[in-house]
Amino acid sequence: MTSTSMTHQRVWIGVDVGTSMAKAAAFDVSGELLAVASRPVPLSHPGQARVEQDPEVIVGSVQAVLAEVCAAVGNHRPELVALTGQGDGCWLFDASGVPVRTAISWMDGRAASILAEWEENGTSDAMFAENGNIMFPGAPAPILAWLDRNEPEVLDRAATAGYIKDLLLQRFTGVRATDATDASLPFGSLTAGEDYSAEVLRLTGLTHRAGLLAPIQLPLPSGTLTVGGAGATTLVPGTPILAAPYDIPACVIGSGMLEPGDGLLIAGTTLACSVLTDEVDLSGPKAGMTITMPQPDRWLRVMAAMVGTASLDWALKILDVPFSSLNALLEDTAPGSNGVEVLPFLAPSGERAPFVDPAARAQFTGLSLTSTRGDMIRALCEGLAYSARSCFEAAGLTGDVYICGGGSRSIAWMQIFASVLGRPVFLAKEGEVGARGAILAAAEAIGAPLDAEIWTGPHRVVEPDATAVKLYAAGYDRFGRHLSAAKALWMR
Known part of the structure; x- marks a missing residue:
């Protein structure tokens, strides 16, 4: 845990x-981080393929x-306490919030065969036309369909x-509810998050x-902390608790991204590339997700x-390179990685954006x-940046790019992103961007908005290198x- 000296009595807490x-x-109240645990x-x-x-x-x-x-x-x-966290997967619990089985993660691949059926019979295309969402094995719909076929008794025991x-x-x-962002995928209807799609x-x-x-x-699910719910939190019963947007839209809010056309890259476990829009246009590639935000339109x-x-x-583990050496390794290796190139699809469940293919796998070519560890690491970082560019192009990026997440700690990698994208990248204000965004959304929802301008804003801008751009x-x-x-060679 880290903390700073406590001089203010008014406190907002975000859980991510x-x-x-x-x-x-x-x-x-000014958005300064006081403590994190x-x-x-x-x-x-x-x-196999189960997470x-x-x-x-x-x-x-x-x-x-x-x-x-x-x-x-x-x-x-x-x-208040604002809750955010990972989306997708399937979390089954009873009327008291007690789980009826272990949660199936968004990284899980057991429903790939169901997804293949839906792609073959046109279900996936029809779903995209309805709400702008393409399924992947770890999305709730294919997981629920798998459970309905294989573990129906578990679903029978669940309330949610x-x-x-x-x-x-x-x-x-004790409140049973969800918010519009989580409801968007996979059963959303695009009607301002008001209902599910029959x-x-x-x-x-x-x-x-x-x-x-x-x-x-x-605008957001809310309740007050019960005596039983307080448990070991040490929070006082009666404390307002809100379920804020899930982690991707929470980070959008926490980064200060406001203008349609702007994009956010979360350089985390996955590369989540998001573009804010004021209209839903599904005429482009059938890929990705369409998430209803708390704000109108x-x-x-x-x-x-x-x-x-x-x-x-x-890759760092395989090549015995500590993350602390990443910047130096990237800076000591020339752009282009001396001819080494990478398709970075290392996830066991394949890829889900900007295309869906459970069979997608990585390649080093x-x-x-004479190739060095630096060549291999830089080539992977470049391949990941190319993947981000392909995602942003599919999402309709036209404006500025903001970046947050653990990967943003490597300025040398951020330089690669800026040069691959061909535009400056704005590094979001440091200090738990998702929790920050969750609090801002929650405060707005209860009619006590905080000053988003001082809570957010980039702490650094990384410019592209003109030579590397070419x-x-x-x-x-x-x-x-x-x-x-x-793609033609991936084993299916």
């Missing part, structure tokens, strides 16, 4: 439950980080098939399971690629006996040709 870490962060939330792999998480472990981790943060700020009662922050809200407050439920064969979907509460076109820092972490334009063309050739 990611794929590998649960965090709580406390801020003062974190706990790991492990993944389990119970079978699960224990919800009770996560609940315990959230209680622990809330207690730590409360202690760090002098146990002042927060104005929701998301991690839905489970936390119910445990803390057509998508019909297409997926899940109409008989519609009762598992939590009511959508606008605002949507996100999201291309959440499976590639990201998980791919980089894998151009290697020789080299990467050619490299991006080769990336596309490599990808087209590789």
